[in-house]
Amino acid sequence: MEFVNVIVDISHEKLDRIFQYRIPEELQGKISTGMQVQVPFGMGNRTIKGYVTGVTDVPDYPVEKIKPVTGLVDGAVPAESELIALAAWMKEFYGSTMNQALKTVLPVKQEVSSRQEKCIVLAIPREEAEQLLKEVLHKNFRAKARLLAGLLDHDGKLSSKEAADLKITSSVIQGMERDGVVRQISRVQYRNPFAGKFEQTGIQRTLTEEQKNAVDGIWDEYAQGIRKTYLLEGVTGSGKTEVYMELISRVIAEGKQAIVLIPEIALTFQTVRRFYERFGDRVSVMHSRLSEGERYDQFLRAKAGEIDVMIGPRSALFTPFSQIGVMIIDEEHEGAYKSETVPRYDAREVAAVRAKKHGASLILGSATPSVETSRRAREGKFGWYRLTSRIGQAILPEVSVVDLREELRDGNRSIFSRRLLSAMDDRLKKRQQTMLFLNRRGLSGFVSCRSCGKSIRCPHCDVTLSLHKDGSLRCHYCGYRIPMPKNCPSCGSPYISGFRAGTQQIEREVHRLFPQARVLRMDYDTTRTRESYEQILSAFGNGQADILVGTQMIVKGHDFPDVTLVGIVAADISLYASDYRAAERTFQLLTQAVGRAGRGSKAGEAVIQTYMPEHYSIQTAAKQDYDAFYEQEILYRELMGYPPVDEMLGIYLSGKDLEKLESCAEQLVEWIRNAHVEGLCLIGPADAALARKNDSYRKVIYMKHEKKIILLKIKKLLEQQIAGTDNWNDIFIQFDYNPLQAY
DNA sequence: AGCACGCCGACT
């Protein structure tokens, strides 16, 4: 290895790219990715620091112009270089360019003009400056004159943004600084996103027996130097957050830091306030509503050691702490922890890697753990603690499952069953609140029978087929296709179009049936603006509406004590999703929705409407029985070889030239076959779920194998093959482990 | 960002 790729440590957009340097004799073998090096830069060859992002034998810059690395940066390794090494790992593991990986791991550097803490002040008395202004005007030093006039106009102080507006360049300022006319001062003032919003009360609730047991168990192992991943399985309202906070405070007491990941949608004032009340200013929050600058400030605050706890969504995983003691992923089953952009990383996996590097414990918390996590806990690979009782007087709601096929037989074709209608009527009379939940998510073209409830499934992959514009039903994994039948293949009924209700229709129907009811609707359309999400929730929480209609976003982490009825309008919608996780997702959504009823002192009720009342994910969700669900689900995964039993790798190809795309896909399949990997299951190539997007055609190939490392090896092999072939230039390829959504 | 280069007006 003769050359290194370096990102220089100067924050300027124009320099935010890779520069190559030669490794001199004496440093051979001593330089690796993630290290900091000293390099000569610019015409004056001034020495600056840079981060090594890769080592290579082939330079892509004229060799005669490449300068040698001057030395290594010694001393403590800063957090950033750990993150760069992490980016390098992500690049290898998930498949991406180094730049893509770096962009996900490091925050966007601020544009120079938009956020400047630097300012220029007059270093001489006002009269002297006025005198000087006359002098420079006389000498026709226009830039200096502009600066002096500007300073005099603004009480002797100019921000560098104002200076830039006056077209004053740095060379002018530096010249005048040398002459002692002005001084440049830089004041670092970080924005604190909730300064003054909360108060630190130091409140510490006493732990229940179960909570204490979990904390002590994890802490005992921590004290013994055992660092691993734990599953904290606890029903909604069982107080997982108290366990997190206790562990965090112990870790802080040791001088270490903590990262708490929460799905963006559940990241509310309520959650943040609890952490703030306990840890005060040492907590910070990242969320998508922060401006670019505010987010960058949080990054800097963490780096400067101003905070100990960072709460945020997936991206908070990359907070530049130097010594993490504990990492927490709350609601670990949420799809939000998988990135939808390259590198398509899984935050739970990356957290485990980062935790290992820092010697931190990793806690995965959920009421309905993902099948992957659950399996590892059951196999003993993860520590496992359960919180089974709800805190306070809250009791689990009474659940009834309504068979919509019967409603149809009895002539009720409306969205609501008689049972749900009478329950809603009852709540309106009692002035209690109702939530109506529609669990649709990314569903397109699903087909199911309204008589027997069955969907039409792929004979090879056992997932629901989806309806395409050309009238065919297709499998998103293997491409299997049949024409859309006129009648249901299992019962012959002609009612086989899907349930087409949207939240707007439900809202309209509620208005029609209960004109006196005050209704709020919350879905993607009504929460576009910045504050609307919080507004709707707090309006409902304050009792300004009787009924809240919405999609999944209404069931995540909100306590409404006056809600005593939850209606799940069509529980099976998410069952018809055309991927192997449909049943799991349905169980999770239903369990969460049911758990929303009766969070206060009043008893709650949930009504689940469905065309498939016998399906195990609906049955088990109605009983809130996770174990029973898991036992059923793992059988299906075993039978079909889906994760976590086998590992799965999606390969997504896209390109504007269809013929070329097809031949490349075939070539890829051939390379995989030629590798002769034992136990490998190859599916496809097939049209992607979205076969055309932005003028590009899209194809998918899936591979399944018991061992992820084998898939990783094949991925690497393919990357090498592609690099060595020249006709791949305008075909784009992406890799995705255990995909969540169809490409 | 920070440095050098080269343009252009002012002064000996």
Next chain:
DNA sequence: GTCGGCGTGCTC
């Protein structure tokens, strides 16, 4: 001509 401010462009 030469001096020096000031804008421009490049940096492996």
